[in-house]
Amino acid sequence: MTDIIIIGAGPAGMTAAIYARRAAKSVLVLEALSYGGQIINTPDIENYPVAAHISGFDFATKVYEQAQALGAEFKFEKALSVEDNGAEKIVRTAKNSYTAKAVIIATGSQNRKLGVENETKLVGRGISYCATCDGAFYRGKRVAVVGGGNTALEDALYLADIAEKVYLIHRRDSFRGEELTADALRARDNVELVLNSTVRELHFDKRLTSVTVADKAGNPREIEVSGLFVAVGRIPENSDFSAVLELDRAGYAVASENCRTKTPGVFVAGDNRVKDVRQLVTATADGAVAATEAIRFVNEH
Amino acid sequence: MAVLEVTGSNFNQEVLQSDVPVLVDFYATWCGPCKMLRPTLEQIAADRQDVKVIAVNIEDEDELADQYEVSAIPCVVLFKNGAEADRSVGLVPRDALEAML
Numbered sequence: 001m002t003d004i005i006i007i008g009a010g011p012a013g014m015t016a017a018i019y020a021r022r023a024a025k026s027v028l029v030l031e032a033l034s035y036g037g038q039i040i041n042t043p044d045i046e047n048y049p050v051a052a053h054i055s056g057f058d059f060a061t062k063v064y065e066q067a068q069a070l071g072a073e074f075k076f077e078k079a080l081s082v083e084d085n086g087a088e089k090i091v092r093t094a095k096n097s098y099t100a101k102a103v104i105i106a107t108g109s110q111n112r113k114l115g116v117e118n119e120t121k122l123v124g125r126g127i128s129y130c131a132t133c134d135g136a137f138y139r140g141k142r143v144a145v146v147g148g149g150n151t152a153l154e155d156a157l158y159l160a161d162i163a164e165k166v167y168l169i170h171r172r173d174s175f176r177g178e179e180l181t182a183d184a185l186r187a188r189d190n191v192e193l194v195l196n197s198t199v200r201e202l203h204f205d206k207r208l209t210s211v212t213v214a215d216k217a218g219n220p221r222e223i224e225v226s227g228l229f230v231a232v233g234r235i236p237e238n239s240d241f242s243a244v245l246e247l248d249r250a251g252y253a254v255a256s257e258n259c260r261t262k263t264p265g266v267f268v269a270g271d272n273r274v275k276d277v278r279q280l281v282t283a284t285a286d287g288a289v290a291a292t293e294a295i296r297f298v299n300e301h
Numbered sequence: 302m303a304v305l306e307v308t309g310s311n312f313n314q315e316v317l318q319s320d321v322p323v324l325v326d327f328y329a330t331w332c333g334p335c336k337m338l339r340p341t342l343e344q345i346a347a348d349r350q351d352v353k354v355i356a357v358n359i360e361d362e363d364e365l366a367d368q369y370e371v372s373a374i375p376c377v378v379l380f381k382n383g384a385e386a387d388r389s390v391g392l393v394p395r396d397a398l399e400a401m402l
């Protein structure tokens with residue numbers, strides 16, 4: 001039996017692995033996709049202490065190498081469930097099941113989809129969830145951003161420098177994002193706010209050609225765009241673990257600063273936990289705290 | 302086989318005229334998920350004799366990227382008998398790439 005199984009090799013999970021290995025606990029990290037988590041999408045991190053500029057890929061690779069050098073074992077398998085048998089926790093993947101004394105769930109979050117027909121089919125053919133990743137493909141073209149939070153506002157501003165025209169589609173008439181960013185957008189000649197409106201239909205031939213939006217009264221309007229950037233928030237990856245976690249209405253795992261959950265010996269760390277600030281520095285901080293709690297739990301049981 | 306870097310000048314020969322199915326990885330050096338996907342493609346190239354794996358740098362080969370309407374990367378396009386048969390966008394596990402074949 002492993003001492004500590006960590007689910008998710010994002011910044012939170014890999015930091016937890018570093019702390020747990022430094023306390024000489026055996027560590028297995030299970031990762032569904034690749035190490036690094038969301039941060040690999042950004043070409044430049046500017047707000048992590050010490051590294052003034054570092055790419056998300058380099059950041060992830062350095063943390064991965066650090067955890068590996070300390071002896072953490074990584075397996076690239078998706079965890080499908082966590083079962084609590086008291087002193088023994090069972091983590092199942094499609095092919096295997098692993099047992100541990102303590103488990104840290106650090107599964108982060110995924111982009112929320114709009115939920116409009118043909119959305120998935122058009123990913124990479126006009127639909128995108130990351131303006132900084134895919135914006136460059138839309139130089140001189142017409143695009144729309146959907147959402148009203150900071151990500152949507154920042155994406156629209158970023159795209160306004162690249163695209164010919166940017167529509168910002170938001171279902172309310174006020175933004176959740178910062179007023180300063182909203183003002184900067186209003187000052188742009190090539191940005192049009194489409195408020196009180198939701199996206200109803202996607203039109204395409206081989207790729208996206210236009211979207212139909214509807215206002216509150218249901219009046220449709222067709223907007224010609226070749227790109228639609230969806231920025232309607234993120235969904236925490238907790239639904240497979242609801243047997244051992246208490247989830248809030250948005251699906252985040254309820255746990256305070258100490259990262260403990262309703263199940264003794266099961267901890268959460270990172271973006272999938274209830275918290276105000278979801279950043280690298282808070283994810284890595286959670287990793288340290290959750291590992292410390294898990295180490296204590298293993299020592300005491 | 303290794304992952305072969307291809308340009309506009311040999312795309313026709315290496316991809317369109319290939320006897321075996323070809324996975325073409327459209328990537329850029331600034332793209333983190335592309336770097337994460339590369340080892341998976343290298344494994345497929347090493348393990349399977351029945352497929353060819355090709356890489357196209359979209360910054361150097363923007364005409365190819367335009368021609369195949371690549372608008373998000375990583376974008377892996379499967380070519381069979383000289384035509385696109387399927388494509389996969391984003392970082393995906395090996396199973397998902399092999400499922401296209």
Ligand SMILES: Cc1cc2nc3c(=O)[nH]c(=O)nc-3n(C[C@H](O)[C@H](O)[C@H](O)COP(=O)(O)OP(=O)(O)OC[C@H]3O[C@@H](n4cnc5c(N)ncnc54)[C@H](O)[C@@H]3O)c2cc1C
Pocket residue numbers: 007008009010011012013030031032033034035036037038039041042044045046047048077078079080106107108109130132237240269270271272278279280281283
């Ligand atoms: C485009 C972009 C730019 C950003 N830029 C910055 C920035 O400049 N500065 C900053 O501080 N923050 C930034 N962030 C936020 C930062 O990336 C996150 O706060 C941080 O990555 C959260 O870390 P995490 O480990 O909690 O979760 P994640 O990074 O989401 O990692 C979770 C990991 O768990 C894996 N996983 C999920 N479910 C399972 C499962 N069932 N089994 C196994 N593995 C699973 C996932 O594949 C993933 O690898 C950015 C985010 C994005 C999307």
